[in-house]
Amino acid sequence: MSRPLIAEIDLDALRHNYRHAQALAPHGQSLAVIKANAYGHGALACARALADLAPAFAVACIEEAQALRQGGIDNPIVLLEGFFQTEELPLIESLGLWTAVHSEWQVEALLAHRPRRPIPVWVKLDSGMHRLGFPAQQLERIWHRLLDAPDRVRDLHLMSHFATADALEPDYFQRQLRMLNEWAARLDAPTCLANSPATLAWPETHGAWNRPGIMLYGSDPLEGANDASRGLKPVMTLRSEIIAVQELGAGEPVGYGGRWITPAPSRIGVVAAGYGDGYDRHARDGTPVLVDGQRSRIAGKVSMDMLTVDITNLPNTGIGSRVTLWGQDTSGAVLSVDEVARHCDTISYTLLTGVLPRVPRRYHGGMNSVTAEA
Numbered sequence: 122m123s124r125p126l127i128a129e130i131d132l133d134a135l136r137h138n139y140r141h142a143q144a145l146a147p148h149g150q151s152l153a154v155i156k157a158n159a160y161g162h163g164a165l166a167c168a169r170a171l172a173d174l175a176p177a178f179a180v181a182c183i184e185e186a187q188a189l190r191q192g193g194i195d196n197p198i199v200l201l202e203g204f205f206q207t208e209e210l211p212l213i214e215s216l217g218l219w220t221a222v223h224s225e226w227q228v229e230a231l232l233a234h235r236p237r238r239p240i241p242v243w244v245k246l247d248s249g250m251h252r253l254g255f256p257a258q259q260l261e262r263i264w265h266r267l268l269d270a271p272d273r274v275r276d277l278h279l280m281s282h283f284a285t286a287d288a289l290e291p292d293y294f295q296r297q298l299r300m301l302n303e304w305a306a307r308l309d310a311p312t313c314l315a316n317s318p319a320t321l322a323w324p325e326t327h328g329a330w331n332r333p334g335i336m337l338y339g340s341d342p343l344e345g346a347n348d349a350s351r352g353l354k355p356v357m358t359l360r361s362e363i364i365a366v367q368e369l370g371a372g373e374p375v376g377y378g379g380r381w382i383t384p385a386p387s388r389i390g391v392v393a394a395g396y397g398d399g400y401d402r403h404a405r406d407g408t409p410v411l412v413d414g415q416r417s418r419i420a421g422k423v424s425m426d427m428l429t430v431d432i433t434n435l436p437n438t439g440i441g442s443r444v445t446l447w448g449q450d451t452s453g454a455v456l457s458v459d460e461v462a463r464h465c466d467t468i469s470y471t472l473l474t475g476v477l478p479r480v481p482r483r484y485h486g487g488m489n490s491v492t493a494e495a
């Protein structure tokens with residue numbers, strides 16, 4: 122027997138969530154965003170599982186794209202931040218990638234490069250996020266310079282990113298959207314604007330392309346769930362087991378620093394999972410976990426390889442009991458990664474991308490419904 126901690130990845134749920142995203146925005150196409158190792162789920166496995174559904178993938182850098190090509194993925198791949206060095210251009214060409222451009226130097230580099238075939242380019246406008254993108258007053262000049270070089274670039278799209286689409290608070294979001302609509306009309310440009318929250322909650326943002334990320338993995342990015350987000354299925358289940366039980370009297374401290382003290386005689390389950398696996402050390406006392414499908418909670422600080430849960434009220438549990446840290450228990454009970462994130466003062470994105478390589482990923486479902494280990 123080996124350590125019981127694994128991340129189970131349900132590729133059927135991934136395909137369900139992708140289809141759901143596409144159905145919400147039926148007049149455009151949806152990029153599957155699989156940057157950061159598909160938000161911790163394994164980029165190549167996820168790309169293979171979506172290759173027949175998603176007309177293109179999106180990643181953050183050329184290394185991520187290269188790994189997909191080496192794994193046999195031949196769908197178009199968009200570099201969301203473009204290239205970081207001019208030297209990447211020949212590789213962008215030979216790998217057949219599409220690139221964003223957000224800075225003047227990238228435009229100069231593209232126009233100085235002589236590709237054998239023109240490169241598809243997405244021009245990023247800063248509509249209010251104030252992170253990447255051209256300011257509005259530069260957009261028209263940049264757009265026309267690229268448009269005037271059909272031997273170098275093709276398929277120009279207007280791209281932008283929302284700062285507050287998840288908050289369901291419309292003022293700033295509407296300001297960004299108004300500006301984007303104005304520019305899209307003025308340039309007669311096809312758009313790519315919607316991330317997951319905009320895909321789920323703001324149909325008016327849906328364009329020629331959309332860019333769902335976190336929703337593909339079953340997490341709900343909205344401040345309050347809506348009908349669309351309730352249709353998502355969790356993809357990753359982080360599961361382990363109880364490996365020891367402590368029977369303690371009242372007033373006994375548990376774990377480092379004695380943060381949690383037994384209020385009454387208590388049973389404490391010790392679980393094989395810790396921050397050395399990526400489970401967040403910020404998890405407060407009371408962070409939910411499922412033990413044999415029943416709700417329990419963290420009691421005491423998370424250690425590197427272990428964490429402790431209060432199973433006083435779960436008398437039939439003990440050594441060997443199943444622990445679901447997030448995802449779906451074999452009984453069908455679900456603990457959402459979003460709920461766990463709230464107890465850790467973070468978001469699902471950091472928990473999912475934070476699952477470390479020490480945790481084996483086990484895949485099931487997908488196009489050929491094969492079971493594989495990675």
Ligand SMILES: *Cc1c(COP(=O)(O)O)cnc(C)c1O
Nearest residue numbers: 154201282316317332333334335
């Ligand atoms: C990561 C990313 C996305 C996906 O965002 P989600 O909130 O995960 O849907 C979309 N667009 C850009 C530019 C990104 O970097």
